[in-house]
Amino acid sequence: xxxxxxxxxxxxxxxxxxxxxxxxxxxxxxxxxxxxxxxxxxxxxxxxxxxxxxxxxxxxxxxxxxxxxxxxxxxxxxxxxxxxxxxxxxxxxxxxxxxxxxxxxxxxxxxxxxxxxxxxxxxxxxxxxxxxxxxxxxxxxxxxxxxxxxxxxx
Numbered sequence: 001x002x003x004x005x006x007x008x009x010x011x012x013x014x015x016x017x018x019x020x021x022x023x024x025x026x027x028x029x030x031x032x033x034x035x036x037x038x039x040x041x042x043x044x045x046x047x048x049x050x051x052x053x054x055x056x057x058x059x060x061x062x063x064x065x066x067x068x069x070x071x072x073x074x075x076x077x078x079x080x081x082x083x084x085x086x087x088x089x090x091x092x093x094x095x096x097x098x099x100x101x102x103x104x105x106x107x108x109x110x111x112x113x114x115x116x117x118x119x120x121x122x123x124x125x126x127x128x129x130x131x132x133x134x135x136x137x138x139x140x141x142x143x144x145x146x147x148x149x150x151x152x153x154x
Contacts, residue, residue, distance in 0.1 A: 004075065005045050011072040012053040012081065018148035019070055019092055021083065026056035030063045030080040038077050055081075070151045089152055096149040103142045110135035 012029075021027070029049065031042055042049070042058050049055045062080070063069060068089040069082045083089060110131055113119050120128055 001041060001045075004041060005048060008072070008074045008079065009049065009052045011074055012055075012079070015070045015072050015081075015148070015151050016054070018144070019083070019087055019152065021070075021087055024054075025086050026050075026054050027081040027083070027086065028057045028059060028063065029053070029055045030059045030061060030082070032062050032078040032080055034060050034077050038075075068152060072151065093149065093152060096145055096152075100142060100145050100149065103138055103145065107135055107138040107142060110138060 016025075016027075029042075031038055034042070039060050042060075046058055049058065063082050068084065068087075069080045072079045072081075113131055114128070114135060123131075
């Protein structure tokens with residue numbers, strides 16, 4: 001149960017940070033398609049969720065708000081946090097899309113450099129290692145930003 005709680009709080013915090021939700025904002029948490037066991041866990045750990053994940057209220061079912069939301073999947077349940085009035089989702093989509101495009105370009109440049117046999121043969125090993133590390137970091141950041149963009153619903 002504690003692993004579930006840690007995973008849920010960690011994922012909610014990460015999603016909030018990626019979308020730049022104000023730190024003091026308390027959001028409603030909806031457990032979409034939650035079974036009875038998950039609903040019981042939510043009730044049992046309500047105080048911890050309210051404090052650690054900055055959750056204002058807990059609900060089972062699907063939210064009806066149309067102002068957009070972020071979604072986090074833990075185990076088999078999708079948790080939805082409506083963002084209406086908290087985040088300008090259009091601006092966030094634009095920001096994330098621009099960052100993704102820039103990173104994709106950077107990663108392609110690293111890949112092209114590393115795919116060049118002359119570069120790999122002539123460059124010092126530490127330069128090749130640095131370029132490989134930068135490419136891998138770019139790929140990881142790209143995956144994180146794409147996940148943030150995918151979390152935005154609405």
